[in-house]
Amino acid sequence: MRGVSRTSLDEVTRRLDGILPSANTATLGHELFEVVALLGQEHSLRRWLADQSGSSESKSALVGNLLESKVSPATILVVSDIVQAKWSSPRDLVDALERAAVFAAVAGQDTAQRLEGVEDELFRFGRIVAAQPELRAALTSDGVPVEHRRALVENLLSGKTSTATSALVTEAVTRPRGRTLEQGLDHFSQLVAERAKHYVAVVRTAVPLSDAQQDKLQAVLTRMYGRAIHLNTEIAPEIVGGLSIRVGDEVIDGTVAGRIAEVRRRLAG
Missing domain, CATH: 1.10.520 (Peroxidase; domain 1)
Incomplete structure (x- = not known):
C-alpha cells in the first residue's frame, strides 16, 4: 500500500x-x-x-x-x-x-520464536502440498465442497501444528481471494513475519546448508535489508549449485541453472 x-x-x-x-x-x-x-x-x-x-x-x-x-x-x-x-x-x-x-x-503466539514457528509450519505445509499433486487437488479443486476441504485440513493438522497455523491454512484453502494455495500460504507467512518484525527469505539450494553457512547467510541478508531475516530453506537439486533467495518480491538468483538459463536467453536474442 x-x-x-x-x-x-x-x-x-x-x-x-x-x-x-x-x-x-x-x-x-x-x-x-x-x-x-x-x-x-x-x-x-x-x-x-x-x-x-x-x-x-x-x-x-x-x-x-x-x-x-x-x-x-x-x-x-x-x-x-x-x-x-x-x-x-x-x-x-x-x-x-x-x-x-x-x-x-497469531496474537496468542506472543514471542518472536513462536511466530517463527507459525512461519515454519506454513512453509512446510506448502512444501508438502507441492510434493503431492493429489493432495493439492483435493485442497484446491472447485469440485471438492468447501466443508470437505476444511475437514481435510483439520485431519491433516490437528495436534501437529499451532491453532494459529491451522486457522491460516484453513483460510488459504477455503477462501483463497484469487490466490493459488501456494500464494495464499506465502502471503500469510509474510504477514506473520511482519508481525514478528522481520523478513522471510526463501532459500533454494541444491544441497543442505550447514548451520554455519545459514548463520552467515542470515547475517549478510540482515545487513542488506536492515531487518532481522528468518530463513526458510528448500532443497532443490535441479538448480545444480549456488543459491536462489527470495525476499518478498525480490529474487537473488545465484544458481548454476539460473546462469545457464541467462546465457541461453542471450544466445536466443
Missing part, C-alpha cells in the same frame, strides 16, 4: 494493538476473516465503504447494523475503525481487514 492507505494502515494497526490484549483473539481473527469474505462477495458495499467522500459516521453505523448480534463487540470495533479510515481503493480496505485478521489469529 502507498500514500493515504499506508498512513491509514499504520494508524489502524496501532489501534488494533490496543484491542488485542483484552479480546478473544481466536474469535476476533475468525470473525474478521468472515467480514473479509462478506466484502469479497458484496462489491457495491465494498466500494461504498472505501469511498472517501462518505462520512465515517455513516460507515460506522452501517457496520454496526450489519454485524450487531452476529459478531463480538471487539470485531465491530476493529471493522468500524478500519472502514472509517481513508483508503486509496476498496482492495486496500479489504487487505487491511485481512491483515488485522491474521494479526489477531
Whole structure:
C-alpha cells in the first residue's frame, strides 16, 4: 500500500494493538476473516465503504447494523475503525481487514520464536502440498465442497501444528481471494513475519546448508535489508549449485541453472 492507505494502515494497526490484549483473539481473527469474505462477495458495499467522500459516521453505523448480534463487540470495533479510515481503493480496505485478521489469529503466539514457528509450519505445509499433486487437488479443486476441504485440513493438522497455523491454512484453502494455495500460504507467512518484525527469505539450494553457512547467510541478508531475516530453506537439486533467495518480491538468483538459463536467453536474442 502507498500514500493515504499506508498512513491509514499504520494508524489502524496501532489501534488494533490496543484491542488485542483484552479480546478473544481466536474469535476476533475468525470473525474478521468472515467480514473479509462478506466484502469479497458484496462489491457495491465494498466500494461504498472505501469511498472517501462518505462520512465515517455513516460507515460506522452501517457496520454496526450489519454485524450487531452476529459478531463480538471487539470485531465491530476493529471493522468500524478500519472502514472509517481513508483508503486509496476498496482492495486496500479489504487487505487491511485481512491483515488485522491474521494479526489477531497469531496474537496468542506472543514471542518472536513462536511466530517463527507459525512461519515454519506454513512453509512446510506448502512444501508438502507441492510434493503431492493429489493432495493439492483435493485442497484446491472447485469440485471438492468447501466443508470437505476444511475437514481435510483439520485431519491433516490437528495436534501437529499451532491453532494459529491451522486457522491460516484453513483460510488459504477455503477462501483463497484469487490466490493459488501456494500464494495464499506465502502471503500469510509474510504477514506473520511482519508481525514478528522481520523478513522471510526463501532459500533454494541444491544441497543442505550447514548451520554455519545459514548463520552467515542470515547475517549478510540482515545487513542488506536492515531487518532481522528468518530463513526458510528448500532443497532443490535441479538448480545444480549456488543459491536462489527470495525476499518478498525480490529474487537473488545465484544458481548454476539460473546462469545457464541467462546465457541461453542471450544466445536466443
